[in-house]
Amino acid sequence: MKKVFSTADQALAEAIARLNGTNPFLPARVDCERAALGAEFVEAGCDWNTRPPSIEMHPNHRRLVERCEAAIARARAAWPERGKVPTETVQLYVELVGFWLYQTYSLRFDDVIRRAQAGERDALRPGFYRVFCDDVARYMEVPGIAGRPGSEATHLFACAFQIRRAFHHVFHSLVGGSKPMARLRAEIWQSIFTHDLGRYRRVLFDRMGDFATLITGPSGTGKELVARAISFSRYVPYDPRGGGFSDSFAEGFFPLNLSALSPTLIESELFGHRRGAFTGAVADRAGWMEQCPATGSVFLDEIGDVDAGIQVKLLRVLQSRTFQRLGDTDTRHFRGKVIAATNRDLATAMRQGAFREDFYYRLCSDLIETPSLRAQLDDRPEDLAVMVDSIAQRWVDDAEAPAFAREARRWIEQNLGPHYPWPGNFRELEQCVRNVLIRGEYRPTAAVAGAAAEADWLTQAAAGEMTAEALLTAYTQQIFGQCGTLDAAALKLGVDRRTVRARLPAKPLKRGRR
Numbered sequence: 001m002k003k004v005f006s007t008a009d010q011a012l013a014e015a016i017a018r019l020n021g022t023n024p025f026l027p028a029r030v031d032c033e034r035a036a037l038g039a040e041f042v043e044a045g046c047d048w049n050t051r052p053p054s055i056e057m058h059p060n061h062r063r064l065v066e067r068c069e070a071a072i073a074r075a076r077a078a079w080p081e082r083g084k085v086p087t088e089t090v091q092l093y094v095e096l097v098g099f100w101l102y103q104t105y106s107l108r109f110d111d112v113i114r115r116a117q118a119g120e121r122d123a124l125r126p127g128f129y130r131v132f133c134d135d136v137a138r139y140m141e142v143p144g145i146a147g148r149p150g151s152e153a154t155h156l157f158a159c160a161f162q163i164r165r166a167f168h169h170v171f172h173s174l175v176g177g178s179k180p181m182a183r184l185r186a187e188i189w190q191s192i193f194t195h196d197l198g199r200y201r202r203v204l205f206d207r208m209g210d211f212a213t214l215i216t217g218p219s220g221t222g223k224e225l226v227a228r229a230i231s232f233s234r235y236v237p238y239d240p241r242g243g244g245f246s247d248s249f250a251e252g253f254f255p256l257n258l259s260a261l262s263p264t265l266i267e268s269e270l271f272g273h274r275r276g277a278f279t280g281a282v283a284d285r286a287g288w289m290e291q292c293p294a295t296g297s298v299f300l301d302e303i304g305d306v307d308a309g310i311q312v313k314l315l316r317v318l319q320s321r322t323f324q325r326l327g328d329t330d331t332r333h334f335r336g337k338v339i340a341a342t343n344r345d346l347a348t349a350m351r352q353g354a355f356r357e358d359f360y361y362r363l364c365s366d367l368i369e370t371p372s373l374r375a376q377l378d379d380r381p382e383d384l385a386v387m388v389d390s391i392a393q394r395w396v397d398d399a400e401a402p403a404f405a406r407e408a409r410r411w412i413e414q415n416l417g418p419h420y421p422w423p424g425n426f427r428e429l430e431q432c433v434r435n436v437l438i439r440g441e442y443r444p445t446a447a448v449a450g451a452a453a454e455a456d457w458l459t460q461a462a463a464g465e466m467t468a469e470a471l472l473t474a475y476t477q478q479i480f481g482q483c484g485t486l487d488a489a490a491l492k493l494g495v496d497r498r499t500v501r502a503r504l505p506a507k508p509l510k511r512g513r514r
């Protein structure tokens with residue numbers, strides 16, 4: 001029997017199949033691209049982790065699309081009218097078509113994403129669906145493929161849009177190209193699509209809401225950004241009758257900070273209430289769990305702070321997807337996904353009895369950890385400049401941003417130095433750049449400075465690298481940072497205020513009245 005693929009096309013299809021299944025945030029993706037293109041591979045601009053946002057297709061991708069198109073045409077010409085084509089060949093052909101479709105429409109999907117995020121509802125009724133369908137019909141209506149589960153145009157369209165959204169949100173919302181950041185991006189991708197994209201496309205695409213995701217990491221490291229990226233990247237079906245996507249991905253994120261509200265208010269916000277359920281409940285109200293569509297997510301921020309009664313109710317939601325409004329007996333159903341975050345060590349809280357074990361295990365099957373800013377800068381110090389640039393762009397216009405970013409970077413270099421521990425993480429860096437913009441300087445708050453200094457001198461002391469003098473000075477400054485006044489610090493240290501004063505820097509860090 002005549003072969004569908006020549007040897008070269010077979011090798012290309014195999015490389016494309018590997019590429020399709022590879023996490024795009026791991027270096028393996030570029031290796032796959034290199035393998036598929038051989039000598040034609042262009043190194044420039046394809047750094048797998050720091051590729052700048054682009055409005056054009058990378059030359060490697062353009063070349064791959066051309067090659068795929070040619071290989072698909074040759075395969076179609078050689079496809080037997082009758083007789084069986086081996087399953088692996090069919091599978092490879094589908095991989096080629098899938099790659100071609102995704103890449104060909106990627107820039108048009110980018111436009112949909114940008115417009116939908118700007119609130120244009122019409123963006124979610126993309127006119128190019130018809131052309132996409134024609135392409136699917138042209139390429140997929142080959143004996144042995146038409147009618148294969150997963151080859152429907154609506155599903156392929158929804159998958160391509162989802163992958164593009166994930167790429168967009170994971171890549172663009174998190175600044176930084178260090179290894180810890182790369183690991184984070186790869187973990188987010190895996191949380192959205194699992195480690196097997198093929199299986200995801202076949203069976204899991206509409207079931208990921210059954211798995212809760214837990215994001216842990218120090219404060220200010222972007223846990224909420226990660227939660228948003230996951231939520232905005234969920235599968236949203238395309239409804240051909242309605243002529244658009246069934247929901248707006250940009251409107252499906254329902255965040256709640258559990259440490260900021262009383263238990264009654266938390267319950268009311270999450271589950272809703274009946275009129276009269278508590279003082280102030282003047283009308284019936286649907287909570288986040290009820291409003292969240294199947295394609296959306298409820299984000300439970302500071303989950304480690306939630307009280308035991310609510311833990312039980314949330315566990316019920318995770319186990320049976322059911323809940324009741326406050327003051328009501330009707331059982332309602334939650335259809336979305338739960339994403340939770342905390343900077344606490346939940347495993348310890350669980351061992352200490354403050355966090356329910358069954359709830360913990362229900363939450364932690366999909367765990368993502370955000371790295372501290374210090375860990376990122378230790379791996380890639382040049383990221384600080386990239387981050388400052390991106391923060392500067394948010395507050396001043398394009399013409400002014402480079403000069404302001406330079407000013408902020410210089411200020412940080414001269415005043416905080418390369419080893420500043422950034423205990424407040426990215427949030428503190430934002431604060432620092434904002435302060436430099438407004439006041440021309442940044443002073444870490446006493447708490448932040450205290451924590452920063454503590455991290456530094458304790459490490460040095462533990463390594464036996466400090467003199468007794470330096471140790472005394474560091475400890476005095478630490479206590480002053482905690483107490484905020486010379487008198488209080490002197491009392492705590494058992495010395496007089498002049499001794500404290502003498503060990504403070506020329507411009508002591510103030511907190512309150514001295």
Ligand SMILES: Nc1ncnc2c1ncn2[C@@H]1O[C@H](COP(=O)(O)OP(=O)(O)OP(=O)(O)O)[C@@H](O)[C@H]1O
Pocket residue numbers: 173174175176217218219220221222223224225226301341342343370426427430
């Ligand atoms: N890698 C990053 N790239 C860009 N912005 C970031 C990054 N990490 C954090 N941020 C920004 O830092 C700020 C704090 O982020 P976020 O609120 O998501 O942190 P968090 O980990 O949820 O903090 P907390 O534990 O205190 O709730 C936000 O303004 C966010 O946009």
